[in-house]
Amino acid sequence: APELPYGERGAGPKIPGNATLKFDVELLSFEETADGFGEDGDFDLGGFDPEDDKYGRLDLGPGGEDPNGKYRWERNGLEVIAYIPIEDGVGKRDIDYDFRRQFVRLAVRGDTIFEGEPGCAIEVDESFWEIDEDKDGKTCLMVHFKKKGETSKWPPTLLKQQQEEDDGDDDDDEAQ
Numbered sequence: 001a002p003e004l005p006y007g008e009r010g011a012g013p014k015i016p017g018n019a020t021l022k023f024d025v026e027l028l029s030f031e032e033t034a035d036g037f038g039e040d041g042d043f044d045l046g047g048f049d050p051e052d053d054k055y056g057r058l059d060l061g062p063g064g065e066d067p068n069g070k071y072r073w074e075r076n077g078l079e080v081i082a083y084i085p086i087e088d089g090v091g092k093r094d095i096d097y098d099f100r101r102q103f104v105r106l107a108v109r110g111d112t113i114f115e116g117e118p119g120c121a122i123e124v125d126e127s128f129w130e131i132d133e134d135k136d137g138k139t140c141l142m143v144h145f146k147k148k149g150e151t152s153k154w155p156p157t158l159l160k161q162q163q164e165e166d167d168g169d170d171d172d173d174e175a176q
Contacts, residue, residue, distance in 0.1 A: 055153045064157060070113050073158050079127075080154050082106075083134050084113055084141040090131070095141065099127045104159075106143060116159040121148040 010017040056078065063073035063080055073082040086108060096107040101124055105115040126146035134140045147154065 056150045059147075059153050063154065066114070066158070070111075071158075075154055078150070078152075079144050079146045080119075080158070082114070082143040082145070082158060084108065084143070086131070086139055086141050088139065090139075090141070092131075095129065097129060097143075099124050099145075101148065104145070106141075108141060114159060116161045118145060119154045119158060119160060120145075120152045122146060123148050 006015055008017040059075045061075050063075050065072045071082045071084045073080055094109045098105040101121050102117050104118050106113045123146040129141055129143045132142055
């Protein structure tokens with residue numbers, strides 16, 4: 001279809017504008033890494049649940065809250081937004097941040113709000129922060145993380161370490 005790969009421009013002398021491309025693909029080899037099957041004999045989908053349709057643009061709704069009360073976050077399709085309440089007078093010079101594909105850090109006036117590996121890899125160039133009002137009219141720092149990948153689903157926590165800590169806490173509870 002002309003609206004796909006190269007559109008009206010084409011790509012050099014071999015691919016004219018509005019061309020339909022066809023590819024022949026040949027499997028040259030493969031490596032076995034594991035049998036791919038879970039303990040019950042079913043194929044292991046690596047946490048993907050085919051019955052769950054809340055991936056990509058459909059990954060919507062509440063996300064969660066920081067256990068220390070520093071922020072809350074929401075799922076908004078291809079991005080998640082963290083809301084950090086801030087005091088009056090906080091400005092851009094008070095915000096210190098580092099956004100990388102698999103690492104994020106945010107501090108306000110020297111107080112670290114979060115630091116670690118985000119729940120999903122993020123598009124750094126499309127992730128940003130702004131100071132605005134939330135739904136309740138309270139001034140807050142809003143951090144927008146654009147998920148890398150159209151089929152990503154953010155896990156139950158903003159950062160992966162929080163998920164691991166939560167999982168560890170459950171094990172401790174069971175041992176008691």
